[in-house]
Amino acid sequence: MAALLLRQVGRHCLRAHLSPQLCIRNWSLPMAMSICHRGTGMALSAGVSLFGLSALLVPGNFESHLELVKSLCLGPSLIYTAKFALVFPLMYHTWNGIRHLMWDLGKGLKIPQLYQSGVAVLVLTVLSSVGLAAM
Amino acid sequence: MANLWRLGVLCRAQGGRALFLRIPVVRPAYVSAFLQDQPAPGQCRTQHIHLSPNHHAGSKASSLHWTGERVVSVLLLGLIPAAYLNPSSAMDYSLAAALTLHSHWQVQQTLQCYVAKFICCELVPLLQMREKLIEILRPVDNFKTYKVFVCPDLCICLPI
Numbered sequence: 001m002a003a004l005l006l007r008q009v010g011r012h013c014l015r016a017h018l019s020p021q022l023c024i025r026n027w028s029l030p031m032a033m034s035i036c037h038r039g040t041g042m043a044l045s046a047g048v049s050l051f052g053l054s055a056l057l058v059p060g061n062f063e064s065h066l067e068l069v070k071s072l073c074l075g076p077s078l079i080y081t082a083k084f085a086l087v088f089p090l091m092y093h094t095w096n097g098i099r100h101l102m103w104d105l106g107k108g109l110k111i112p113q114l115y116q117s118g119v120a121v122l123v124l125t126v127l128s129s130v131g132l133a134a135m
Numbered sequence: 136m137a138n139l140w141r142l143g144v145l146c147r148a149q150g151g152r153a154l155f156l157r158i159p160v161v162r163p164a165y166v167s168a169f170l171q172d173q174p175a176p177g178q179c180r181t182q183h184i185h186l187s188p189n190h191h192a193g194s195k196a197s198s199l200h201w202t203g204e205r206v207v208s209v210l211l212l213g214l215i216p217a218a219y220l221n222p223s224s225a226m227d228y229s230l231a232a233a234l235t236l237h238s239h240w241q242v243q244q245t246l247q248c249y250v251a252k253f254i255c256c257e258l259v260p261l262l263q264m265r266e267k268l269i270e271i272l273r274p275v276d277n278f279k280t281y282k283v284f285v286c287p288d289l290c291i292c293l294p295i
Contacts, residue, residue, distance in 0.1 A: 041238075041241055048234060094212070098212070101205065101212075
């Protein structure tokens with residue numbers, strides 16, 4: 001009996017704790033970019049830590065690993081895609097980081113400037129990733 | 136709402152970086168109603184994390200920490216192209232140091248902003264609700280004890 005009553009109470013709050021965060025009516029660009037900044041930061045952090053750990057634990061040095069990858073004779077488009085996938089979060093985080101530092105200086109805090117700088121960061125990210133992956 | 140205030144101080148004292156992420160600090164309505172708090176004006180309380188070092192925190196240390204974080208970020212920004220152009224072991228060491236420090240501080244900030252909020256705004260109210268449920272059920276049946284599961288969308292009471 002008590003269980004049934006409580007079930008009724010529970011039903012009202014289906015996913016109540018998450019839905020305001022995720023189902024906010026208008027996802028704005030600055031909000032999404034901020035989440036991506038944190039997401040890329042965590043991913044990069046994990047990547048760097050794993051890279052460091054593997055350098056400690058996996059035998060062989062960087063050159064031997066590079067030779068191994070070269071010996072796989074993967075297609076150039078696959079290599080380019082992999083390089084692009086690696087450098088894209090780094091570039092995004094870097095450019096958005098510069099945007100954050102600008103905010104910390106007190107510049108560019110108005111809403112239209114927010115959107116303009118956001119779009120600029122996205123464009124720069126894509127361009128720099130394309131350029132760096134081609135190197 | 137003492138929990139929310141404490142969280143606010145916590146996040147601000149860490150020199151909250153600009154997150155234009157409106158983190159709604161939600162006190163689910165069912166929890167508030169159940170715990171009979173003062174009625175919240177709406178379901179969401181948004182808390183903006185501020186940009187500048189917070190002077191209300193009152194301590195020089197947090198302001199210094201904030202400045203230190205910015206300095207390390209700028210340093211890292213400059214080190215990356217410099218290390219590419221002039222590779223050397225000194226560059227390696229400074230890059231490693233700056234990278235480690237930056238990632239440590241930022242990950243710590245992220246965890247404090249999300250994990251602390253989750254614990255204070257979701258886990259704690261859920262646990263409080265569980266306690267209340269147990270209290271309410273105690274006089275109902277003195278011979279049985281109830282095992283109470285409180286999940287975000289479902290409250291289950293099972294007699295043991």
